[in-house]
Amino acid sequence: MNMDNIRKISLVDFLHHLGYEPTGRDSKGLWFYAPYRNERKPSFHVNPRKGLWYDFGTGEGGDIFTLAGELSGRSEFVEQARYIAETMNMPVAMPYKPQYFAEEPTFENVTVSRLDSPALLRYLADRGIPDDIARRYCVQVDYTLHGKRYYAIGFENNALGFELRNAFFKGSYPPKSITHIAGNNPRCNVFEGFIDFLSAERLGLNEGNDSVVLNSVANIGKSIPILAGYPLILCYLDNDEAGRNALARLQREFGNKVMDKSALYPNHKDLNDYLQSLNPKISTKPKFKL
Template structure:
């Protein structure tokens, strides 16, 4: 029992605002997903992947509605940005790092192999991956597979876990006061 609707929930929008993501960006890329689990009703922010599954987030839950897959947003550009998760992608939108560039959101580093074939088509691949072992290993693998066209953009947020952590550090008070 899964229902998809426009993202209007004040609770979910407040959660995203606390992460530095304004309503306009959230509503452009995300939906509200109502679902049942073990007889209980839940709802979360949903970010659709290429296999029509959803990454699900709320203040208390991080998961997915299968199948797991990458999300490829194509704008006909010869450059592509790569993100581990959709919150980092939304953060890049807020920071204006995307500017019409194509995007692949891995939705988990375990989906990295699914991204390699589409990434071969790009002239430049910019990686905004997490500053942890998994993010560094994913970057190395992409560089091995795709060569010198792969660039590491994590130097933009060196003292932060990921791009969203960096965004929240730039606007610490604003992030909780964004209009819903």
Template sequence: YRLHGKDYYAIGFENNAHGFELRNPYWKGAYPPKCITHIANGNARCNVFEGFIDFLSAEKLGYNDGNDTIVLNSVSNLGKALTPLSDYSVISCYLDNDDAGRAALAKLRKEFGDRVADKSTLYPDHKDLNDYLVSITPIQKSKLKF
């Protein structure tokens, strides 16, 4: 995209309000409006992620396994996820291991009780699921010949 006469690039992840979460190696932002992204396939189980990079990490790790998904795109959007989450019998939360992630998990447990599973126990020594994936992924050496 072009902004103020300069060219930029970012990966975009669309939300339910047709805004986009945007990322590149140097910047993290959004094109409004902010909203959750709900990927519904008619499954009784739903995975919840704070951001789309964690969702993509779960895809790489094979954790999504056909489940429906809600990407919050910010824990501040948690309230927008409550109505769609009420339809699920199992809510697996892959939230960050920080105060905001733990507060979101507590709110979901208060709302949905034992239907909520804390999956952050899979990566207890890491900030989030992507941090865990990066830590277990070997660095590829360049195959360029000089």
């Protein structure tokens, strides 16, 4: 079977083989829970007629090949095709250029302010991040989406978009990109997400280092021109397939300039999980003296 035939595979059928079923439908297609992240409300939309998907939580979208890349953490097209073939029990041949879906969710009435929401600060405190570190790097973003008003922790990226996070939602306000925190240091830390970056700040791992936050392993290619200027790259990536694939990509690009720091947290899924194992949750309740 050639690549054109693989491209014609139904996204709905592909998701079915992966164990995901639609939760509802609208005039343009079907809604699913995002297959590569946890969420409480389905925000992953598939247009079966066009063979395209869009994740309203992250602002990412594309065809079956780009979805395979998100699911597997593989940025090389041949590897994405192999992942599809393995899932669908099909062989692979011939090149194909993935198609990208340009449509973005419509954020309205967006306001950016100091991070003061007790609920958002409590969410970070529960993950071991104190208020002073949170406010140093994050803001509060209030916005309207699909006619409803929301607020979230905002972490700005290099394209002036924001990663958005609260206790019930993980997404982004486009455009999506990496975040480079530069201080003219000779070494650079690399993190998948900003919660891990904030965790490293709490643990003192960022002292004397610059940082790159990928804001998604799919952004690994965007980090390479920036990381090329550093003689030493310290990777604090997740202990999963996507994290290992991202590490391997950087090692192929930069060789022994790349150091894998995940040995610091071998029994934890990521750096924040490790931080939480070291520290009790930070209390945000008032203290009273008897």
